[in-house]
Amino acid sequence: MGLKEFIKDNILVFDGAMGTMLQKEGLKLGENPEIFNIEESEKVKKIHKQYIENGAMVITSNTFGANELKLENTNYTVEEIIDASVSIAKDAIEKNNVYVALDIGPIGELLEPMGTLSFERAYDIFKRQMIQGEKSGADLILIETMTDLYEAKAALLAAKENTSLPVFCTMSFDETGRTFTGCTPESMVITLEGMGADAIGINCSLGPKELFPIVKRIRDVANIPIMAQPNAGLPKLSFGEAIYDITAKEFKYWLDEFIKEGVSIIGGCCGTTPEFIKELRLLADTNKRVKREKKEHSAVCTPSKVVKIEGVKIIGERINPTGKKLFKEALKNNDIDYILKQAIEQVEAGADILDVNVGLPGINEKEMMIKVVKEIQGIIDVPLQIDSSNIDVIEAGLRHYNGKCIVNSVNGEEDVLENILPLVKKYGASVVGLTLDKNGIPKTANERFKIAEKIVKKAKEYKIDKSNVFIDCLVLTASAQQAEVQETLKALRRVKEELGVKTLLGVSNISFGLPCRELINETFLAMAIANGLDLPIMNPNSTGMMDVVNSYNVLANIDKGSEKYISIYGNRNVESGSRYNSKEKNELIKNKDVKNNNMDLKYMVIKGLKDEAEEATKNILKSMDELSVVNKILIPALDEVGSRYEKGEIFLPQLIQSAETVKKAFEVIKKKLVFNESKKISKGKIVLATVKGDIHDIGKNIVKVILENYGYEIIDLGKDVPIEVVVDVSLKNNVKLIGLSALMTTTLKSMGETIKALKDDGYTGKVFVGGAVLTNEYAKEIGADYYAKDAKESVEIAKKILG
Template sequence: MTREQFRALCAERFVILDGATGTNLQNAGMPVGVCPEQWVLEHPEALIDIQRAFIDAGADIVYAPTFTANRIKLEEYGLADKLCEMNTELVRLSKKAADGKAFVAGDLTMTGRQLYPIGDMQFEELFEVYKQQAKAIADAGADLFVIETMMSLQETRAAVLAVREVSDLPIMATLTFEPDGRTLFGTPPECVPTVLQGLGADAVGVNCGAGPDTMQDIVQTLLEYSDIPVIVKANAGLPELENGVTVYKMTPEVFAENSAKLASMGASIIGGCCGTTPEHIRALKAAIDKTERRLVKKAGQRVICSERKAVKIMPGERFLVIGERINPTGKKTLQAELKEGKLDIVRRFAREQQKAGASILDVNCGMGGIDEKQTMINVVNELSQISDLPLCIDSSYPEVIEAALRIYPGRALINSINYEEAKFETMLATAKKYGAMFIFLPIDDVGIPKTIELKHEIVDKAIDRALEVGFKETDIVVDALVGTVGADKASALNCFATFEHCRQRGLATVCGLSNISFGLPERSFVNTAFLAMSIASGLTMAIANPSQDLLMNTAAASDMLLNREGSDIRYIERISYYTEKMANEPTAAPKASSAAPTAPAEPKDEKESDPIFAAVMNGEKDSIVPLTKERVEGGATPSEIINDLLIPAINKVGKLFEQKRYFLPQLIASAGAMEQSIAYLEPMLVSDGQDDDAPVVVIATVEGDVHDIGKNLVALMLKNYGYRVIDLGKNVESELIVDTAIKENAAVIALSALMTTTMMNMKTVIGIAHEKGCKAKVIVGGAAVTESFAEEIGADGYSGDAADCVRLVERLVKTG
C-alpha cells in the first residue's frame, strides 16, 4: 500500500481496525510470562484464527503481532539474534490470515528503556533499535506500519523517523493517555499531531488506556490540530476482576455505540484494543456503517510545541515574545559557564523568561572555544526537562540546527533560513525532514536588500519555492529585517510595509526590536514605540528580552487596544505580575500606579527560598551536591538538611505533580536531584546519630511484565524518604518476591503491573505471602490497576502515582 492509497482509503470511507491481540491470545491459551512473539510462532493457528475472525467481522487492517519484537525486548528472553527471523515470520503469518482480504500493519511499541535525560539510553541508540525492527518488517512485506501504545512523544518520534529511514509505507501512530488527558510523560493531545504529522506520520490518534466513552475530549483536540486522519482504538472499558480472572465488561453493543460517536465527530480510523473480541469489531462495523462521515476542515494551524505544551502563532490575534536571553553574545558569565560545560545560567534564563511572559525560547550557543553542536544538544536536552516552552533553534551552522531538531521532543521553530544559494535548499530539506517551522530572513547572496521592493521580491521567491517542495504558508514566519532608524529614516516604515506584504500572502512575521534604535539615546523608548506601531501594523512576534517590563506591558496594552480576543484579561494579568514584581523589588523601578491595585502576593514559607530547596524543585542535579557540601561545612547536620529542606521540597514537588503542574520528567528530575544530595549525606548519617534501622520495602514488577517506568520512580522516591528499598526489577517470580520480603523482614511489598494480562500475578503474590506467613503489607499500582482491583485481590493498599505511594507506605508503616 502506498501512502497515497492509504490517504485515498481514509478519505473514501471509515477504516476499521482489528481488536485486541494480547487478551485474545491469552484466551487462546498463551500463558503469562512467556515471550508472546515466540509463543505465537509455536502456535500459529491461534493467531491465524483470531485474525481471520477479525477480518470476517469487518476489519480492514490487522496488526501483525510484532508488538515487542524489538532488540531490547527480545534480549530479555535471549532471542535478540532471532529478530529478523521472528518479525519476518510474524508478518508472513498475518499475511496468510489476511489472504488479500485485509491489510497487514507491522506493529512497533515502546522498548521499556528510558531515553536520556530521564534514562540512560541516547536518542540515536533508540532510533537504531526501531530502525532494525522496521527494516525487518518492511522487508517481510507488511502493507503499512503502526506505532502504538506509546507513552512518550519522544520515543514515538524516534520510531517514526526510523520507519521513514527504511520505508515509504504509510505510518499510523497512537499514544495512550492517562485519565487527566495527558500521556504518562505529560504530553497533551494537541502536541501529538503537531509533531508527528510533520515527521511523516499518515494518521495519528489514541489507543488503549480506557473505553471509548471517556475519549471525547482527547479526540476533539486531536481533530482540531490534525491535518491527517485521526485514529481511535479504545479498550472494552476498564479491566475488572471476576472470579479471579481479569475481564472487560463493556459489551460489543455499548463499545460500538460509543466508538461510533467518536467517528461521527470526525475520527476516520476506528478499532478496538484490550478486551475487544471479534464480536466487538462486528458490532463496531455495523454501527459505523450507519454513521454519517463528518469531514473536518483542516485549517493548517501555525503551531509549535514542546513535549508538554503547544503554542499557536496567530497573526492578528495575539502578539508573542520569543525570549532572546539564551545567547552567549555579550554575556561573559554565560560564555564562561558554557566553556566549563555548566548550564546553571541557561536554566535560570529559561525560568526567568517563562515567568516574565515569553511564549517561546530562542536558543543560541554560538561562540568560540566550545563544540557548538554538542553544547546545543546539551542545552536542548536540559531545556526540554525544565521548561514547557517550545524552542526556537538559532545557529549559523546547518549541522547544529539539524542536531538540535533531531533530538528535540517537540516541533521547533528554526531561526533562521535565508536565500543564500549554498544553504537555502539544504535548510529547507532539514526543516521538512523534522517537521519544523522556520523563520525566513530575506537576505540573498548579494546581502541585505537595498530597497523594499527587492526585499519583497526575495520573500516571494523563497516562499514560492518552499511551497513547491511541500511547505504551507502556515509553516513559515518572515523576519521583517529591521534596519537602524538612525542610519535610514525609513527603516520603521519599510518594516510596516513588509508586515502588510506578508499579511496579504497569509504569512506570520517576526523581528528583532533592538536594531531599530541602535546608536540613539534612551533606546527603550524608541523600541517600545516601534513595538506598539508594529503590532498595529500586523507584526506577529518579536525576539526580545521579556524581562523588559516597559516592552511587555506595551505589548499587552497594544493587543487590548486592538480588541484582540482575551487581551483585556491578559493585560490585567500582566499588570498584576508587574505590580507584584515591583512590590518585591522596590528599588528596581518606580512602583506601579495605584490605578492598578492587586492583592498582595501569597506569603511563601521561608525555606522555599533556600538554594537547596530550590535545587530539588528545579531538578538541579549539577548544583545540589556543592550546595549540600557547603551547608554541611557551615555546620548543618545531615538530618537537618534532609528533614528541613529535602523532604519538604520533594513533598511540594509531589503536590505539584498531583495538581498536574509538574509532570513525569520534572518529577524524575527533582527526585534525581534529591537522590544526589542524599547520596552525599548518607555516609555521615551514622555519625550524625540517625537511626539506620530504616523500614524495608521490597519492590518489583510482577512476573510476566517487563515494564518498570513507574516502579523505578516509586523506588527512587521511597529511597529519598529514608526507606531501605530492595528493588528486584521486572518480571520477578512471585515466590522470590515473598521469600525476599521474609528474609529482609520487609514492612511493605510494593507490586507494579502495566499489562492487564499480568495483573493477576499480584493476587498470586498475596496468596503466597499468606501461605508463608509473611507479615509485610502488600500494596499495588500500575497503569492497568485500580483501587477496586486492589480491594478485590486483598491488597493492603493502592497508589496511583509515586507521591501517593510514599504517603501510603508511611501510613502502613506507622499503623503496623
C-alpha cells in the same frame, strides 16, 4: 486501489485484540506472546483468520513487543520473530483483499531525560524492526500504545527513514486527557502529523465513551486521517480476570459516533474480539469518510504545552552568546545549569518560546545544542527556537527536540533554502525567513517584501504551509541607519497583510549605540506591534518591554476582561510609583539570580538545577547539619513538586528531574555522613517488585526514584519476580512496607497470590499496589493495604507507614 488512496474517502477496519485471544489459545502467565509466532504458529494464524472472516480489512502482526530488549531472554532474534509473524498473517489472508500491518509497541523503557534510554538507542531499536517488517512483506506500519511523544517520534523517524511503507501512529490517553508522561492530544497531532504520519489517533487505555472527548480534540487539530482503537469499555477486575463492560453492539454505537466526528480508521484494542470487528465492518460498508475542513493554525509545542501564534507571543533572547561574556564562559566550561537558569528566568518573566543559540568558536556546537535542548526540555515546558547557521547543528536540534519547534533561520539565498527547507518539512517544524540574500539586507521595504515573497513561495514548493513560515523583516540600528527603521515597519505591514504570514523581529537591535536603550526598545516594540508584529525576540526580564506587551493585549482584546493585566498591575504601590502590586513584586524578587542559601536550594530542587544543587548543598552543610538539610529543605521541596504534579501544573519529566536534583544533594550529604555512623538518612526499608509474569517495570522504576529521594532505602527486586523471592527478601530484611506493580491484566492474579503468600508466611507489614490496570476496588479485593495511583501517592503511603 492502494491503501493511501483508499483511506482518502473510505472507512478502514482494523482487527481487534491479540493478547486476550492468545490467552484463550493457551498463552501462559508471563509467556512472551511473540514466541507463539514460531512455537504455536497455527494458533496465531487461527486468530488472524477469525478477524478476516468477520470483516477486518487490516490485520496486525503479532509483533507488539518484538524488539531486541524484550526478546533478549528468548532464543529468537527480532528478525526471526517479525518474519514468522508477517508470514503467518500473509498465509491467513489467502485470497482475501486484506492488508498486513507491522505492529510496533513501546520499547518498555523510559527515554531520557525521564529514563536512561537515549533517543539514538531507541531509534536504532525501532529501525531494526522497521527494516525487517518491510523486508518480510508488511503493507504498512502501525506504531501504537505510545505514552511518550519522544518515543513515538523515534519510532516514526525510524519508519520514515528506513522504509517506504505508510505509517499510522496512535497514543494512549487517560481520563485527564493526557498520556502517562503528560502529552496532550493536540501536541501529538501537531508533532506527528508534521513529521509525515499517514494517520494518527488513539488506542487502548479507555473505552470508546471515555475516549470520545479526546477524539473531538484530535479532530479539531488534525488534517490527516484519524484512527481509533478503544478497549471494550472499562475492565472490571475480578480474581485476576479483566471483564470488559460493553457489548459489541454498544461498541458499534460509539464507533458510529466517532465516524460522525471524522474518524475513518477503526478497530479494537483490549477485550475486543472478532464479534466486535464484525459490527465495525457493518459501519464501514454503510458509511463514507466524513470530509473535514482543512485546519490552518500557526502553533509550536512541547508534549505538554501548545503555543498558538495568536496575538503577541514573546521569544526569549537570552540563550545566545552574542555580547554575553558570562554566557560564553558557561558554554566553554560546560556550565549547563547557568544556561538552564537563563531559561527558567525568561519563562518566569513571561517568555512563551525560547531562542536557543550555542554557537561559539572552540566548542562542539552540535553536541552542545543536543545537550542544551534535552536539558531545557527536562525542566520547562515552553517550545524552543533552534538558532544556528550550521545545517548539521540545526538538524541535530530538530532531531532531538521533543515536539514541534521553530528553525531560525533561512534567507533568500537559493542554496540556503534548498538545504534548510527539506529539514523543516521532514521534522515538521516552523521556520523563520530573513529578508536578506547574497547582496545583504535591502534598504527598501519593497525589496525586503520581494525576498519574503520568494521564501513563502519556496516553502510552498516543499509543502510547508505558510502558517509555518515566520518572516523577519530585520531590524537595523537607528543610530546608524535611522531612515531604514520605517522601511522595516513598512515591510512588516506588507508581509502581514499581503502574504498572510506571521512576523518576527529581533527588537533590541534597534537601540545599539544609543543612550537609554530601554526607551528606544519600548517605543519601537509598540510601533512594530501596531504594524503587525507577532513574535518579538526580546528580553522578557525587561519590565518596560513586558509592560508594552501586556497593555497591548488589553487594547487588542486579547487579554479578556483585562484579567492578566489586573493581576500584574492591580493595587500598585502608589507611593513608590511601582507598576507592580506587592504580590507581583515579591515574585520578581524571588525569581532573581539564584544564590547559595537555604531557600535557594529548595528553589533549585523545584526547578531541577542539578549541578547548582550539588554546590549549594556543600555550602549549606557548613552551617547546617545533614538531617536538617534533608528534613527542612529537600523533603519540603519534593513535597511542593509533588503537589504541583498532582495538580497538573507539571508533568512526569519535571517530577523526575526534581527527584534527580535531590539525588545530587543526597550524594553530597551521604559522603559527609560516611564517617559518622551515629547519623542515618534512611527512613526505613521498602521492597519493590514487578510481580511474577510481568516484564514491565517503568512505573516501578519511577516510584523507586521518588521514594529514594525522600530518604527511603529501596530493595528493588526487579521485574517478573517469583512469589517466593518477594516473601523471602521481605521477611529476611524485616521490611514494614512492600510495593507491588503490574501492568498487564494477565498478571493481576499473580499480584493477589503474592499478597496471600506473604500473609500465609507471617508477614505483618503493609503492602501497597500500583499499575495501569489496577483499581482501588481490586486492590482491596486481593488483600492489599493501599492502592497507589502514582509515584506521589506511594510517597504518602510511605510517610504514613514509615514516617
